[in-house]
Amino acid sequence: MASPVADRGEHGSVETALRDPENDSASYSKDNTNLAGDAPNRSSKFTTYIRHFERTLVKYNLETRGVQRVLPHESEALNWRSYLQPFFLWTSINLAAQNVTLGMLGPHIFALSFRDASLCAFFGSLIGAIGVSYIATFGPVSGNRTLVFTRYVFGWYPTKLIVVLELIVLLGYSMIDLVIAGQILSAVSTNGSMSIVVGIIVVAIIGWLISTLGISVFHAYQRYAYIPQLIAFSILYGISAHNYDLSTPSQGDSRTVIGNRISFLSITLAAAVTYSGGAADYFVYYPVHTPPAALFSITLVSLLCSFTFTYCLGIGLASGIAATPAYKAAYETSQGALIVAGFSESTSPGNFNTGFGKFLSVVVALGLIANLAPPTYSSGIDFQVLGKNFQKIPRVVWNSIGVVIYTVCALAGRDHLAEIFTNFLALMGYWVIIWVGITVEEQFFFRSRYGFKLGADGLESRRGWGQSYDWTIWNTPEKLPLGMAALTAFLVGWVGAILCMAQVWYIGPIAKVVGEYGADVRLLCPLASLATRVILIG
Numbered sequence: 001m002a003s004p005v006a007d008r009g010e011h012g013s014v015e016t017a018l019r020d021p022e023n024d025s026a027s028y029s030k031d032n033t034n035l036a037g038d039a040p041n042r043s044s045k046f047t048t049y050i051r052h053f054e055r056t057l058v059k060y061n062l063e064t065r066g067v068q069r070v071l072p073h074e075s076e077a078l079n080w081r082s083y084l085q086p087f088f089l090w091t092s093i094n095l096a097a098q099n100v101t102l103g104m105l106g107p108h109i110f111a112l113s114f115r116d117a118s119l120c121a122f123f124g125s126l127i128g129a130i131g132v133s134y135i136a137t138f139g140p141v142s143g144n145r146t147l148v149f150t151r152y153v154f155g156w157y158p159t160k161l162i163v164v165l166e167l168i169v170l171l172g173y174s175m176i177d178l179v180i181a182g183q184i185l186s187a188v189s190t191n192g193s194m195s196i197v198v199g200i201i202v203v204a205i206i207g208w209l210i211s212t213l214g215i216s217v218f219h220a221y222q223r224y225a226y227i228p229q230l231i232a233f234s235i236l237y238g239i240s241a242h243n244y245d246l247s248t249p250s251q252g253d254s255r256t257v258i259g260n261r262i263s264f265l266s267i268t269l270a271a272a273v274t275y276s277g278g279a280a281d282y283f284v285y286y287p288v289h290t291p292p293a294a295l296f297s298i299t300l301v302s303l304l305c306s307f308t309f310t311y312c313l314g315i316g317l318a319s320g321i322a323a324t325p326a327y328k329a330a331y332e333t334s335q336g337a338l339i340v341a342g343f344s345e346s347t348s349p350g351n352f353n354t355g356f357g358k359f360l361s362v363v364v365a366l367g368l369i370a371n372l373a374p375p376t377y378s379s380g381i382d383f384q385v386l387g388k389n390f391q392k393i394p395r396v397v398w399n400s401i402g403v404v405i406y407t408v409c410a411l412a413g414r415d416h417l418a419e420i421f422t423n424f425l426a427l428m429g430y431w432v433i434i435w436v437g438i439t440v441e442e443q444f445f446f447r448s449r450y451g452f453k454l455g456a457d458g459l460e461s462r463r464g465w466g467q468s469y470d471w472t473i474w475n476t477p478e479k480l481p482l483g484m485a486a487l488t489a490f491l492v493g494w495v496g497a498i499l500c501m502a503q504v505w506y507i508g509p510i511a512k513v514v515g516e517y518g519a520d521v522r523l524l525c526p527l528a529s530l531a532t533r534v535i536l537i538g
Helices: 013-020 045-059 081-092 099-105 115-135 139-140 158-188 196-212 215-243 254-278 292-319 325-331 335-342 354-385 394-413 419-449 482-502 522-537
Strands: none
Touching: 013 522, 081 196, 081 215, 081 354, 099 158, 099 254, 099 292, 099 335, 099 354, 115 139, 115 254, 115 292, 115 419, 139 292, 158 196, 158 254, 158 335, 158 354, 158 394, 158 419, 158 482, 196 215, 196 354, 215 292, 215 335, 215 354, 254 354, 254 419, 292 335, 325 482, 335 354, 354 394, 419 482, 419 522
16 A cells, blocks of 8 residues: 555655745755755765765655655645545544553542443543644645644744754654663563663664654555554454453542542543644645545544543553552553553463464564654754754654654653653643644634735645745744744643642642642643733733
8 A cells, every 4th residue: 555655756756846936945956865965065075975864764765754744746646545544544643552551540540330430441542643733734735844834823932842842752752662672672571681781772763664654654654553552452452351440449538539530531631632632644645625624523533532542551550550460460560561561461361372372462563663753853844944054954853853752751750651741741731731722723713814825836726724924934933923922822831830820839829729748730821821911912
């Protein structure tokens, strides 16, 4: 099955994109793939190597494009494979051990019953997935990456703040992927003889390779990556289900249970909505006439199904910790070890081959590559969104820098995964919800007042979704909005987040109202920011 972006030819390479007058920040040419902004007489061995590497990518019809806009004539034809690809993409990304371990927090950290945790996970995923699906629709219509699109709402300079926050999210999630993969690979080795460090490094290298080779390889990998994961997790369900505790109720008084439900829902919401920061990146090669409703619906269904499938698996495994000694011992080692224990013959009622169980555990560990590749790919682009000087450095270099950063962080934080999940992940979800809310407000409240703007390229593809923006000014600071109203609203939203958050190290005054441990009511965060922007703009 061909990828919708696989047969792109020369027009899909960065060389053609950078020859377009719209892309004034670079100087690639067909015969001399220079680093943008570098004169040939100042070449170093490093820049010469990068040029050679990019020429090799172009030779094999692979993507070297970075932040540059994909013009309408560069997009791919829309066919039935194009509609299936988003479903495969998000399913492959989400059928990952990371989401299984996140589900474990429901029963084990928040003391929720299987039913309560599963319902919270479902609705948290649904709310978060709506934001991701909305942002994804701007990839085809604009040809711009997600945070380039943010410039049309926040302006040139305030967008840099959003970029920095998004890079923290991307690299942070990648770090978590590596830690979990290392934990699983270490757990399946004989007596833990394989260090977590080795697993971290192996998975990091593979993830770097897939993301560096560009969108064609990225989509091709994601089209099939879900298959072994679906098989492995389905078998894990079948083997471990008899150990799930489906009857024990949530622990605590009624107010505490309500608070814990809200907090766990918020964490699952955060895990889903943080995909929004890169959602449009993977669809910029889709044609401008791609139906937004179709892309939104396919993305939403895929995310909801895959999140629910993996969360409920993690919830089930964690619910059996109290009554299953093998599970308890495994969890005390690591969350990844609990997944391995789920495959163990000693806890299965039938004869299940332990060696095959270890093989499936390895499959699950390597499945995290599908979850690792998207943030790695997007991070290389997002570094370039920081400014024109950053655009002079190719995406492949930024990809490599990002991999080094999150690999080092994974090696340093490999023994503190639960703390990273409950603190870092939850904290990052606040700003994403505020950002998505402001973006939605821009489209439905403000942009709906204005008509279609004909771009500098003279193209008016159709009236409708996303056509009240002039997508040709993506890299022209003086033509973009100042973004002061959006920035002010964003900061006000953070004030709301501080009041509403419930973390181990801090519980806001609004969050304290619910239960013994508070309730993370982050869904209230965007309300203050949206109201502020309406007041400022009118």
